[in-house]
Amino acid sequence: MSNSILVVGGGFSGLTAALEAAELGYEVYIVEKSPFLGGRVAQLNKYFPKLCPPSCGLEIQYQRIKKNPNVKFLTMATVDSVEGEAGNFTVKVSIAPRCTAPSSADLGELAASLESEVADEFNLGLATRKPLYMDTPFAFPNRFVLEPKKLSSADAIKVGASDACDLNEAAKEIELSVGSIVLATGWKPYDVTNLSNLGAGQITNCISNMQMERLASPNGPTDGGITRPSDGKAPEKIAFVQCAGSRDQNHLGFCSYICCMASLKQALYVREQYPDADVTIYYIDMRTPGRYDKFMRKAIADEKLHLVKGKVAGVEEDAATGDVIVEVEDAVKGHKAKIRHDMVVLATGMQPSLAGDTNPFGVELDEEGFVVDGEAKGIFSAGCAQKPLDVMRSAQSGTSAALKAIQTVRGR
Amino acid sequence: MAHRIEPDLQFVKELQAVGGDSLKKCYQCATCSVACPISPASNPYPRKEMVWASWGLKDKLLNNPDIWLCHNCGTCSDLCPRGAKPGDLLAALRNMAYQRINPMPFIGKWLSSPKYLINLIAIPAILWAVVWFIRAGQIGSFFPEGEIVYGKLFPGDFTIDPIFMITFFGMVAIFFKGAKNLLATFKPEGEVLVLGKQKSMFRCFIDVLVEEVATHKKFKDCGDDKSDRKTGHLLVFYAFLALMVVTGLIAGFHWGGKVIPMLDVLHTPLNLLNPVKILANLGAIALIVGMAILTNTRRGKDPEKSKSNYYDWYLLNVIWAVALTGVFSELFRLADIPQIAYSVYYVHLVTVWMLFAYLPWSKLGHIVYRTIALTYVRHMGRQ
Numbered sequence: 184m185s186n187s188i189l190v191v192g193g194g195f196s197g198l199t200a201a202l203e204a205a206e207l208g209y210e211v212y213i214v215e216k217s218p219f220l221g222g223r224v225a226q227l228n229k230y231f232p233k234l235c236p237p238s239c240g241l242e243i244q245y246q247r248i249k250k251n252p253n254v255k256f257l258t259m260a261t262v263d264s265v266e267g268e269a270g271n272f273t274v275k276v277s278i279a280p281r282c283t284a285p286s287s288a289d290l291g292e293l294a295a296s297l298e299s300e301v302a303d304e305f306n307l308g309l310a311t312r313k314p315l316y317m318d319t320p321f322a323f324p325n326r327f328v329l330e331p332k333k334l335s336s337a338d339a340i341k342v343g344a345s346d347a348c349d350l351n352e353a354a355k356e357i358e359l360s361v362g363s364i365v366l367a368t369g370w371k372p373y374d375v376t377n378l379s380n381l382g383a384g385q386i387t388n389c390i391s392n393m394q395m396e397r398l399a400s401p402n403g404p405t406d407g408g409i410t411r412p413s414d415g416k417a418p419e420k421i422a423f424v425q426c427a428g429s430r431d432q433n434h435l436g437f438c439s440y441i442c443c444m445a446s447l448k449q450a451l452y453v454r455e456q457y458p459d460a461d462v463t464i465y466y467i468d469m470r471t472p473g474r475y476d477k478f479m480r481k482a483i484a485d486e487k488l489h490l491v492k493g494k495v496a497g498v499e500e501d502a503a504t505g506d507v508i509v510e511v512e513d514a515v516k517g518h519k520a521k522i523r524h525d526m527v528v529l530a531t532g533m534q535p536s537l538a539g540d541t542n543p544f545g546v547e548l549d550e551e552g553f554v555v556d557g558e559a560k561g562i563f564s565a566g567c568a569q570k571p572l573d574v575m576r577s578a579q580s581g582t583s584a585a586l587k588a589i590q591t592v593r594g595r
Numbered sequence: 596m597a598h599r600i601e602p603d604l605q606f607v608k609e610l611q612a613v614g615g616d617s618l619k620k621c622y623q624c625a626t627c628s629v630a631c632p633i634s635p636a637s638n639p640y641p642r643k644e645m646v647w648a649s650w651g652l653k654d655k656l657l658n659n660p661d662i663w664l665c666h667n668c669g670t671c672s673d674l675c676p677r678g679a680k681p682g683d684l685l686a687a688l689r690n691m692a693y694q695r696i697n698p699m700p701f702i703g704k705w706l707s708s709p710k711y712l713i714n715l716i717a718i719p720a721i722l723w724a725v726v727w728f729i730r731a732g733q734i735g736s737f738f739p740e741g742e743i744v745y746g747k748l749f750p751g752d753f754t755i756d757p758i759f760m761i762t763f764f765g766m767v768a769i770f771f772k773g774a775k776n777l778l779a780t781f782k783p784e785g786e787v788l789v790l791g792k793q794k795s796m797f798r799c800f801i802d803v804l805v806e807e808v809a810t811h812k813k814f815k816d817c818g819d820d821k822s823d824r825k826t827g828h829l830l831v832f833y834a835f836l837a838l839m840v841v842t843g844l845i846a847g848f849h850w851g852g853k854v855i856p857m858l859d860v861l862h863t864p865l866n867l868l869n870p871v872k873i874l875a876n877l878g879a880i881a882l883i884v885g886m887a888i889l890t891n892t893r894r895g896k897d898p899e900k901s902k903s904n905y906y907d908w909y910l911l912n913v914i915w916a917v918a919l920t921g922v923f924s925e926l927f928r929l930a931d932i933p934q935i936a937y938s939v940y941y942v943h944l945v946t947v948w949m950l951f952a953y954l955p956w957s958k959l960g961h962i963v964y965r966t967i968a969l970t971y972v973r974h975m976g977r978q
Contacts, residue, residue: 380630426624431676467624496629496674512625517638519628549666 186592188585189214190362191244191544194222194534195574197367198244199581204589205253212359213256214276218328219318220245220256221339222369226305228399228407228452230574231444231475233414236401236462238321240574245323250350255580258324262439263356264543265364269591274359280352282329283315288347290315290327297338301330303404307394308370309412310404315342319402362592363561365584366544366554370533370567373435374430381427381529382498382507387413389498389507389527391427398451409456413505418460418525421453422509424495425466429532439532443470446530447482454485463489463524465511482502491515498527533571561591602651610656611650613707614687614904621645621679633664635977640664641671641681643867648684657695658782660805662688663961663968668817668824672900681902690906695962696776698769703956709905719948723941726754738933745924745940746863755944756846769955770963777964781971801975805968815914822892828887831914837878844871845974864928879925884917886911910958916946 186209188203193215201211208306213220224230259279266273283290293315300311305318314333317325319505333352334342342348372393375384382389388411392396397403398410410417425445428434443466450462456516469490471479483490497510499521507527512519538552546557546564554564565584611618623646628639647655656662665685672682694703705711731737739747739830749755759775794802807813811832814825845861852859865872890911893903920943927936954960 426676430622430624432678433674433676492625493624494624494626494629494676496626510629512628512639512642513624514625514628514642517643519625519634519636519639574670 185360185362186210186594187212187271187359187361188363188365188588188592189274189359190365190367192216192222192367192369192566192568193220193226193256193258194367194369194566195240195244196369196568196572196581196584197222197365198241198248199578200243200365200367200565200585200588201254201256202247202251203582205251206247207589209253209589209592211254212252212361213260214260215256216261218258218281219322220248220258221323223393224574225319225322226307226393226400227396227405228401228403229448231441231448232573232575234448236320241323242321250321257357259328262543265506265545270362272361272364272561274364276357276359277356278355280348280349280354281326282331282352284349285326285328286347286348287324287326288478290345290347293342293345293348296328296341297334299333299335299338301333306393306404309390309394309397313318313429314338315348337386337446351360358508361567363563363588364458364544365563365565365581365588366537366546366568367559367581367584368536368564368568370571371536373531373534375427375529375531377434378428378529378531380497381424383547386498386500386507386527387411388505388525389500389529390530391531392423392442392449393531395449395528399449400566411505413420416525417457419457420461420524420526421450421463421526422495422507422522422527423450423462423464423530424498424509425464425469425530426494426526427529429530430467432580435532435534437532437571438470439470440470441573442530442532443473444478444573447471447527449528450488451482459487461487463491463522465491465493465495465509467492467494474554484574492528493519497521520580533566533567537568558587561588563587600650602654603653604651606647606653606656607651610684610691613690614902614906615648615680616683617678617680618645618684619670619679619884620677621675621681622677623650626676627673630671630902631665632670632672633666634661637977641685644684644688645679645681645727648688656688657692657928658780659688660781660968660972662692663965664972666813666817669896669901670817675900677699678899681868683904686906687904689964690904690958692777692964693906693956693958696780696964697773697955697960702953706909706953706956707905709909712909713948714943715953715956719945721950722758722948723749723944727941730754733799735759738937743928743931743933743936744864745928745937748937749940749944751772751849751863756850759948759951762948766951766954768971770960773955773960774963774967777967778971781968794974796974800966800970803969807969808966821890824892824896825924827885827888829890830881833890834878834882834885837874837881841871841878876900876925879918882914883922886915886918890915906958910916912956913946914951917943917950920946 188204188209188211190197190211190213193213197213201213207213224241227237229236230461253289257278260276263277297313297315299314301314302308302347303310303312312328315327317327329348343350372391375391398405399407401407417516425443425446429439446464453460453462482488491513493508493511493514495511499508502506506523506525506564508521508523509522509527535546544562546554546562549555553570554568563584565581566572569580625642628634628642634640662685667682669682672680675681676734689875697703705714726749811825811829848858848861861871920939924940924943927939
């Protein structure tokens with residue numbers, strides 16, 4: 184019997200669930216797959232509802248974690264198996280080696296001196312990074328990660344000489360005893376290579392909305408400058424393609440809830456940087472739930488921001504100029520045309536992380552990969568593992584899951 | 596501006612019954628109009644047809660030539676995010692047109708459902724059975740002795756030729772009336788878009804025949820259709836053309852021979868090396884190969900994307916029956932098995948009559964009505 188709680192996933196909903204439970208006195212473990220906490224929010228430039236930079240909201244959560252001895256978090260850790268029942272789970276967790284000392288030494292200079300470059304997943308392929316890195320300056324834990332296998336031999340010698348690095352650190356396996364589990368496994372951007380009629384990710388200046396967040400972010404690959412990936416040119420005409428793979432039975436069958444808002448928000452990024460730029464959002468239905476409707480009304484008061492009803496069903500590249508040509512029918516006017524843009528953003532949706540991944544938790548997933556069941560077993564879902572949500576509602580669902588988890592372990 | 600929509604709900608139900616059963620799933624994203632490579636830029640189809648159908652705007656749909664421009668490649672339905680099957684809706688609208696524009700609409704109704712199939716078969720079955728009985732009475736046997744010559748049982752001069760001529764010219768008359776009805780309804784969206792001098796209808800008709808019908812060019816332009824549908828359709832088209840030429844030659848020489856005796860040289864059954872017979876046999880082979888391709892393509896369709904309906908299968912099966920009974924009539928004749936040969940030939944006559952007599956109401960009516968619609972839109976510069 185255990186009255187500890189396991190939270191799988193250290194994004195916004197997982198952090199919230201963990202902190203709510205910990206602050207009521209329960210011992211909580213966070214198991215996070217990536218090397219840093221913060222999840223998808225850490226990748227954003229600004230987030231709803233108040234358009235704060237992520238360093239703001241996440242910083243508060245990190246402070247709460249630091250101050251609370253009840254929260255223990257494991258990064259680069261994945262759940263291998265879950266056995267037992269409510270009140271008495273045994274969870275096997277493997278932890279990949281971080282290969283740097285726990286002292287959070289500043290390895291920035293060493294990292295900058297390395298010659299090896301690897302694809303940067305955090306920047307969604309828009310840049311490369313060193314194999315000794317942190318995702319963002321405010322990353323938490325504020326401790327570098329080393330990938331020894333990706334070092335050149337010269338780099339390996341340099342890194343080997345550092346006291347703060349351990350090239351031979353081994354992977355670990357641990358066992359946790361917990362009474363309840365919160366699944367806050369979150370989401371991944373829908374894979375654009377599936378969108379064969381929208382360029383399948385092969386068109387350089389046709390980027391995804393998450394890539395746009397990285398371009399606009401001050402700690403992103405362009406230091407916040409929204410420029411074309413192919414030539415660094417400032418775009419004068421940008422299009423947003425809504426429902427790129429969402430609300431589509433051939434891709435994601437559901438509405439991802441936040442992409443319409445994300446595109447409006449990103450349109451504002453563009454308009455703030457470029458007072459002369461022309462932005463068009465091609466949509467099926469502009470979905471701006473609740474108070475977000477006010478945000479849309481304000482945004483479209485800008486006469487350089489156009490909304491056109493009609494889903495883009497064809498995207499081509501003009502190889503000579505790098506321009507992107509979208510083909511769309513304006514369903515209100517009844518006219519179809521090929522329209523040239525400097526840059527196109529695909530508003531791709533959220534696919535639950537568990538879709539197509541292993542499910543060691545024994546919970547039932549629906550056909551899209553969302554968690555639909557598990558409460559009777561003492562396993563509760565939070566955030567986008569459950570359904571597509573914005574950050575505010577993710578936090579709310581984290582609190583809700585924490586409460587249910589507490590009710591499961593209370594008095595044991 | 597307030598605009599009151601008067602939906603015709605009965606019409607929507609009828610449309611769903613003839614193949615448009617998924618139309619209500621559409622949420623008007625307009626992927627289909629873009630996906631269609633042959634849909635024009637101004638007022639493209641099939642997105643507008645989908646909303647008209649959802650709203651029950653019968654007049655708009657029935658007066659719309661665009662349904663005939665679609666060549667049914669299915670790209671729109673493949674990319675449709677909702678499985679609303681816009682391609683099937685346009686096919687359903689065409690099926691509805693066959694019922695609506697032709698005279699004697701009850702025949703159109705008979706062709707719309709398998710429960711009336713027996714009526715369709717019974718008419719020619721009785722007709723040719725009567726001929727068979729009368730001739731059997733005259734000859735004294737249902738299966739004439741000696742070399743198999745179908746003319747012994749079903750003589751051209753007094754049975755086949757007059758019956759099929761009446762049938763053929765009746766069909767032409769019905770097409771003529773149907774075509775007039777069709778042209779009268781056309782009220783397409785948009786204006787005449789011709790730059791410079793507008794070509795005459797006749798000139799447009801010739802252009803359609805040469806540039807589209809003869810070459811099947813639209814099939815090639817049709818989207819992501821990776822199937823051999825074009826080859827299949829082209830083979831069937833030219834097979835029928837070849838068989839028509841053969842029939843025309845035999846009838847022409849025969850009846851011409853009554854006037855100018857030296858023309859009376861083509862006597863059936865023809866020698867296998869006779870050029871006309873070679874053309875006939877090539878036509879039969881092309882027909883069977885083409886039909887095999889078309890049937891295969893249709894069977895291979897994903898029912899989630901496109902559903903074949905009774906109109907599709909009725910036509911395919913009748914043509915199969917015509918082709919197979921035709922080929923087996925020849926083979927059993929050559930094999931000299933009179934009982935089977937004459938019986939198969941009887942079925943052949945029944946199915947050929949079904950094909951021609953009901954042609955304007957069947958899906959094959961597109962041979963005339965699509966050509967007319969293509970001519971019409973070309974005339975007004977919409978393509």
